[in-house]
Amino acid sequence: MAVYTHVSAEALAAFLLRFDVGELVSVKGIAEGVENSNYFVETTAARFVLTLYEKRVAAGDLPFFLDLLDHVAARGVAAPPAVADREGRVIHELEGRPACLIRFLPGVSVSHPTPAQARAAGAALGGLHRALADFAGARPNDLGLDAWAPLLARCGDALDGIEPGLHAELGRALAAVTAAWPQGGDRGVIHADLFPDNVLMLGDRVTGLIDFYFACTDLRLYDLAVTHTAWCFDAHGERFDTGVGDALLAGYAESYGLTDDDRAALPVLARGACIRFALTRGWDWLNTPADALVTRKDPLAYVRRLHHYERENLF
């Protein structure tokens, strides 16, 4: 949540000359995305988000992400495509970083989704999966099932400093999830991080799906499971909202379809998603100074979600 790389107005104005986008009118560094530097850019013609990719996004993955955005935007998904310059290039370099100029989308990220908003988000996720059905790109999920045991080992006993017994508890949960993980199932490219932060809305309408930088190839229903864990609980993971959960699934069912077999697979996928976010948040927690200006997200809020899914079938 910070701008890491400074871009002067002069450098930006020169950069914009490569594009057919009018002249610079305004630029503000925006405190959005923990991974990249983002600027809100207004020109005489339109508005954009300028993204400079910091080290956590591998430059080699950028063509995949940008092809993906192009592909789904062309199929009517409200995802923001990168703008090509006069020579057709979408990936540039600015201040020594890979950089893209991305179309600005209106809408706000809700903090407390209503059932109507969750239904719209579910439908948007289903629409995204339909649009991706014929997408040829692929990218391994380096935060998928196979990564969790190594990540747990890297966190180690330090997890017990967050909560006594946490390391062993996540180990047991992971063993159970691994044993029950679906052997087959529909695979494809998924968003993999569709938190409310990454859905722009106006009222109950989805106006944008953003931040595709965790997109990867994995089980399609795992994406729905991740979204379920992200939308249907309070921030502390203490209370599950049945109305929001039902609406999210109904929206997905309407736009993509949801079979009884799909529903049967979701509980273990959701437990896996909880382990994934508990581990990555745990790692960040252990490796971020408490007084850093970036907000550490509480791993225990995901451990509590895990307990919900372990206790009862929320699908």
Add this chain to the structure above:
Amino acid sequence: MAVYTHVSAEALAAFLLRFDVGELVSVKGIAEGVENSNYFVETTAARFVLTLYEKRVAAGDLPFFLDLLDHVAARGVAAPPAVADREGRVIHELEGRPACLIRFLPGVSVSHPTPAQARAAGAALGGLHRALADFAGARPNDLGLDAWAPLLARCGDALDGIEPGLHAELGRALAAVTAAWPQGGDRGVIHADLFPDNVLMLGDRVTGLIDFYFACTDLRLYDLAVTHTAWCFDAHGERFDTGVGDALLAGYAESYGLTDDDRAALPVLARGACIRFALTRGWDWLNTPADALVTRKDPLAYVRRLHHYERENLF
């Protein structure tokens, strides 16, 4: 350079209902201003900056700042007035902080001003001083001449950790400046911090003067001296740009006037301004962890400026 206080989209939408400004369309936390939390807010009607005042701006000073903005905006200065709600109030509370909704101004802050841009900035400063001539408000300059000796004492010998001998050097410079400080002279409310960051421009035209939160009552020409130190050197304070300096003074002379007596007073005022920023930067340097995400500004860049003004008359 960070958003300190989080405002949810729901809380913001409810807040905007107090105003006649349409409905929320977009909100982005902007990484601007080290003192406050700022959001770029777009509604169906217009665009705004929402500012939440963090502890460094005293709530008691807010009426002064807002009266000032209103006063100069009404006299044609491109300063952004706060928007009144349906009941005429401009100071609100949001997330436990004083908050104002401020009109958005186009334009960008240049990093390397040209003479034409400096001329426009000088003219804008003169215009601001004209507009403030009949402003009744007053606020002591708590970072003015009288504050420098106590601040130097508080920094103490720790300054020598930044550069050996710095504490003694600033002490000598301050004694000389204090002895030579103008005894009379035109006093009034001044901006006191008109760095290029705080001037929005489109090409060579000034479209906004912003960030009045250091505004205070002091010698009018001290404001021009501060601006001179801020605009006419490279970022390291190593090179003075004669063309930019001459243009800044010419712009001010055109719009406000600049007598021979004024010019004679400027060198000591500029040395004072250098001491002020060397000391406040020095204090921040000594009290900001090196790994904090806020950028520490180099106090020595202002010590170098001081040397320029001590060596020769730049006016």
